[in-house]
Amino acid sequence: MxxxxxxPVYNSEKYIIRCLDSIYNENIPENEFExxxxxxxxxxxxxxxxxxxxxxxSNIILLSHSKNKKxxxxxxxxxxxxxxxxxxxxxxxxxxxxxxxxxLFLKLVTSKPDILQFxxxxxxxxxxxxxxxxxxxxxxxxxxxxxxKYEMSLNYENRIRAVWSKWYKREFLLNFxxxxxxxxxxxxxxxxxxxxxxxxxxxxxPAYGYNYVETPNSDFRGKQTARKFCDxxxxxxxxxxxLTENNFDKQxxxxxxxxxxxxxxxxxxxxxxxxxxxxxxxxxxxxxxxxKILSQFMPFHQYSWLIRRREFLSCWLKRIQKTL
Numbered sequence: 001m002x003x004x005x006x007x008p009v010y011n012s013e014k015y016i017i018r019c020l021d022s023i024y025n026e027n028i029p030e031n032e033f034e035x036x037x038x039x040x041x042x043x044x045x046x047x048x049x050x051x052x053x054x055x056x057x058s059n060i061i062l063l064s065h066s067k068n069k070k071x072x073x074x075x076x077x078x079x080x081x082x083x084x085x086x087x088x089x090x091x092x093x094x095x096x097x098x099x100x101x102x103x104l105f106l107k108l109v110t111s112k113p114d115i116l117q118f119x120x121x122x123x124x125x126x127x128x129x130x131x132x133x134x135x136x137x138x139x140x141x142x143x144x145x146x147x148x149k150y151e152m153s154l155n156y157e158n159r160i161r162a163v164w165s166k167w168y169k170r171e172f173l174l175n176f177x178x179x180x181x182x183x184x185x186x187x188x189x190x191x192x193x194x195x196x197x198x199x200x201x202x203x204x205x206p207a208y209g210y211n212y213v214e215t216p217n218s219d220f221r222g223k224q225t226a227r228k229f230c231d232x233x234x235x236x237x238x239x240x241x242x243l244t245e246n247n248f249d250k251q252x253x254x255x256x257x258x259x260x261x262x263x264x265x266x267x268x269x270x271x272x273x274x275x276x277x278x279x280x281x282x283x284x285x286x287x288x289x290x291x292k293i294l295s296q297f298m299p300f301h302q303y304s305w306l307i308r309r310r311e312f313l314s315c316w317l318k319r320i321q322k323t324l
Contacts, residue, residue: 002105003033004170005088006078008071012092013044015215020053020060022095022211026102030059033101036081037092038074039064046092072180072187075163079173086116086167089188093215094164097121100209104167111140113203114172115195120165120210129211136206144199145252152255163188165210168195185231190239193256197246224273226281232267233289233306236260240293254297261298268305271315279316283309 005023009016016037023035037050037060047062054060063077075089086108090096104116121131134156139147172178176198180187196202239260243253274282286306294303305311 001084003086004082004084005035007037007090007092008074009037009046009092010040011042011044012046015093019095034059036061036078040074041068073182076179087170088167089163094213095211097209113201114169114199115202116167117204118207118209123211123213125214139204142202144196144202147202185228186235189235226278230285236264257297272318
C-alpha cells in the first residue's frame with residue numbers, strides 16, 4: 001500500500017464529508033491507499049457520517065478514543081495502525097487539492113524521500129484562497145538539516161510549521177520514534193522540526209496539495225484559555241531547548257529560534273484575552289515551566305512578564321481598563 005491518510009476527528013460534522021470527498025474524488029484505486037479516521041469523542045454526528053461514507057469505500061478505517069486525548073494522540077494511533085509506505089496527516093476541516101495524490105505518486109517512482117514537502121493554500125472564512133510565493137523548482141537529495149540551511153539562505157521560514165503539507169515515510173517516523181506529544185495544543189510544531197532534524201532525505205515539489213481552512217472557533221481561532229496560552233509558551237521553550245541540545249549550528253539556531261521568540265513576545269499582548277479564572281490557572285501553569293533557555297535567545301525584559309507575577313498581573317489588568 002502506498003499511502004495512509006490519517007484524519008483526527010472531533011465534532012467535524014460540518015466539514016468531514018468535504019474532506020473525504022476531496023480524497024475520493026482523486027479516483028485512486030482503493031487498494032493503493034487507506035483513510036484512517038480517529039474519532040476523539042465527538043459529540044455530534046461525525047462518526048455516523050464516516051460510517052455511512054465507509055459503506056461505499058472499503059479502505060476507510062474508523063477508530064475511536066475512549067476519552068478525549070486531542071490530535072497528538074489521534075495521530076499517534078493512526079501511525080501505529082497505518083500500513084502505507086507514506087503517511088499524510090490531514091485535518092478534518094481542511095481538504096486536499098485535486099489530482100495531488102496521483103501527482104505525488106508519480107514523483108515517488110524515482111525517489112523515496114523521508115519527507116516530501118509541497119505547498120498549501122489558506123482558505124479564509126470568506127472563502128478567499130491565499131498562498132505563499134515560494135520556489136518554482138523542485139529540490140531533492142538534501143537532508144532535512146541541509147534543506148533548513150538552504151531555507152535560511154533565502155530568509156524563508158514557513159516550511160517547518162505545519163504537519164499537513166508533507167508526506168512522511170512511515171518507516172522513517174517509526175525508526176526515529178517520531179510520535180506526537182499527547183494531550184497538548186500545537187503538538188505538530190516541534191514534531192515537524194524534529195522530523196527535519198532527523199530526516200536523511202528531503203524532497204520539495206512546487207505543487208499546491210493542501211487547503212488549510214480558517215475554521216471559526218477552531219483551536220487556533222477559538223476562545224483563549226490558560227491551557228492554550230501555556231501550551232504555546234511551553235512549545236516555544238521545548239523548541240528552543242531542542243535547538244540547543246542537538247547541535248544545530250548557531251546561525252540555524254537563531255534563524256529557527258526567532259519564530260519561537262516572536263511568539264513569546266506576541267503572547268504578552270494576549271494576556272488580556274484571559275478571563276479571571278483562566279488568568280489564575282495560567283499563573284499556576286506558567287510557574288511550573290523552566291525559562292532558563294530564553295536567556296540564550298532574547299533579552300530578559302522581553303520575557304520577564306512570564307516570571308514576575310506582578311508584571312503579569314499588570315498586563316492582565318489592561319483588560320479591566322479597556323472596559324472602563
